[in-house]
Amino acid sequence: MNIRPLAITEAYSSDLNETSNHAEAAVFSTPLSKAIVDNFPDFLSEFAKREKWEYLQLDDVLKNTIPNSDKCFYLEQVLVKSADPNTLFCRIRKTLSGDKYFAFKVVTAENVKQQIRANFPVAIFPAYYLYHFLLRRVFPKLKGLRKLSRLLSIPVDMSRAEIMGRLIYNGYKIVQMIDIPSATVFITTIDTEHNPSQTNPASNEGFxxxxxxxxxxxxxxxxxxxxxxxxxxxxxxxxxxxxxxxxxxxxxxxxxxxxxxxxxxxxxxxxxxxxxxxxxxxxxxxxxxxxxxxxxxxxxxxxxxxxxxxxxxxxxxxxxxxxxxxxxxxxxxxxxxxxxxxxxxxxxxxxxxxxxxxxxxxxxxxxx
Incomplete structure (x- = not known):
């Protein structure tokens, strides 16, 4: 067996990019404002035609420079926790038309666990996963170690439940979740009736x-x-x-x-x-x-x-x-x-x- 340890400080997107060269979930390089035509994931056409989708760049969202559009958005980069998902979801919601879709990729904690299980023998998996779990899901939430985790740029895993909760908290409806190699794609629309973020503070992530x-x-x-x-x-x-x-x-x-x-x-x-x-x-x-x-x-x-x-x-x-x-x-x-x-x-x-x-x-x- 060819065992390649997962680098703890590597960005999630690198793993996904390697896999996506051979999958329908390829990472695209088409500029924003151009309809997705090439390398279009087939499953997205079930929700809207190809010409109705546009790329959304993470930098544009973080800089709050999302152009007005009447099309569906597909976030080009893999979403990570360090990108501040709540802010990202909030800004996209303000721009997205009410009847359009917003789709994005995340390497969830469940995806990461599957990758580790595939890369390590059964005898080694429990010990390594415990180490990984403590490093990327427990220590970043401890008061004394939170800053250190950020300084070392240690990625923090988000579970599927957390991502779903963040979406609903920010006023989205979850239409479907699709598992692709090494990641999960979320298909969402705006919930025009409920947006808990307007009245409730952000969830406390501590113990x-x-x-x-x-x-x-x-x-x-x-x-x-x-x-x-x-x-x-x-x-x-x-x-x-x-x-x-x-x-x-x-x-x-x-x-x-x-x-x-x-x-x-x-x-x-x-x-x-x-x-x-x-x-x-x-x-x-x-x-x-x-x-x-x-x-x-x-x-x-x-x-x-x-x-x-x-x-x-x-x-x-x-x-x-x-x-x-x-x-x-x-x-x-x-x-x-x-x-x-x-x-x-x-x-x-x-x-x-x-x-x-x-x-x-x-x-x-x-x-x-």
């Missing part, structure tokens, strides 16, 4: 994650957790629900937003330790219905929504007392708890706390 949840009386509360999902994953929730629906236990089916390490800390509730701060602040109580996002809250019937708004959310939900499997069973479990709590608050919480701890300690109930 401590802040979430907006609905509290008692409909008041917005900030819940703290250790990050178990990729950055900007919260904006992918509606997309994920539409595409995949709910799995057993009320969680989203095939939730690709959760990282590998995130699944581990979720299993033992390590991610929820910062919620003890919310408990001390009085945002939540020890036992109570789970604090929900606005999207998940909207899935509940109005009668249950009204009932929920009369109760303070809790750290330990009745879910772990009853272990329901479907959304209807979850709703009934919460309604039963809230009705019992309204009649005998202290006794109800004591009973539910006992049942929850029994299921966790004795029966091994775990979060997913």
């Amino acid at each position: 401590l994650f802040r979430m907006k949840r609905i509290g008692k009386g409909g008041k917005d509360i900030t819940i703290y957790k250790f990050r178990s999902m990729h950055p900007y994953a919260e904006y992918v929730q509606a997309y994920l629900h539409t595409k995949n629906g709910l799995a057993e236990g009320g969680k989203f089916k095939d939730d690709f937003r959760v990282s590998t390490g995130g699944r581990l800390i979720r299993k033992y509730w390590v991610d929820e330790l910062p919620m003890l701060y919310n408990l001390l602040k009085g945002d939540i109580k020890l036992v109570g219905v789970r604090p929900l996002s606005a999207h998940y809250f909207a899935l509940y019937p109005l009668s249950v929504q009204r009932l929920r708004l009369r109760h303070k959310p809790g750290l330990l939900p009745p879910f772990y007392a009853d272990l329901p499997k479907t959304l209807d069973e979850i709703l009934q479990s919460e309604v039963n708890y809230m009705n019992r709590y309204a009649k005998a608050p202290v006794w109800t919480d004591c009973v539910y706390l006992y049942r929850i701890l029994k299921n966790i300690i004795v029966h091994g109930a775990r979060s997913k």
Whole structure:
């Protein structure tokens, strides 16, 4: 086997350019403002005719000199995190016509992992990938090492979920994602109804994650957790629900937003330790219905929504007392708890706390 170690500081685009010489995703050199004719990726013609596409140069976007156009845009260069994707998406959105497409290539974290797996023997892959993961996905997010990573020009991998979240955050709809050799192509359009970047601050990419949840009386509360999902994953929730629906236990089916390490800390509730701060602040109580996002809250019937708004959310939900499997069973479990709590608050919480701890300690109930 011919093993070529992946250079940690090399630009992603070099790998892609080598591959694209033999693929339909060739990197083009046509100037901006000229319709794409030669070396046109066939899959883009499924969305608009060749003459309706134009190249977009990264330098023009970064300099904010994008010419007005009534055509679809295809970003010529491979998008990397150092190019500030949020700024890039925002500027393109201001220029792109509402019914046109914007397409671009990214070497995602998943693409990189596949490349490493193909270049290293099975015995070496776990150790090398751990090294790669720490260097390009963990260290750049640590306060003390962030500047050093930038000084050394170490590329930072972006997961598919993060890119999707950034797009939705900046007011785009994801039309399709196409895997090509060494990269992924995103096909998008403008979401004329939603642009969370106008009202919400950029996502915190650190290990401590802040979430907006609905509290008692409909008041917005900030819940703290250790990050178990990729950055900007919260904006992918509606997309994920539409595409995949709910799995057993009320969680989203095939939730690709959760990282590998995130699944581990979720299993033992390590991610929820910062919620003890919310408990001390009085945002939540020890036992109570789970604090929900606005999207998940909207899935509940109005009668249950009204009932929920009369109760303070809790750290330990009745879910772990009853272990329901479907959304209807979850709703009934919460309604039963809230009705019992309204009649005998202290006794109800004591009973539910006992049942929850029994299921966790004795029966091994775990979060997913």
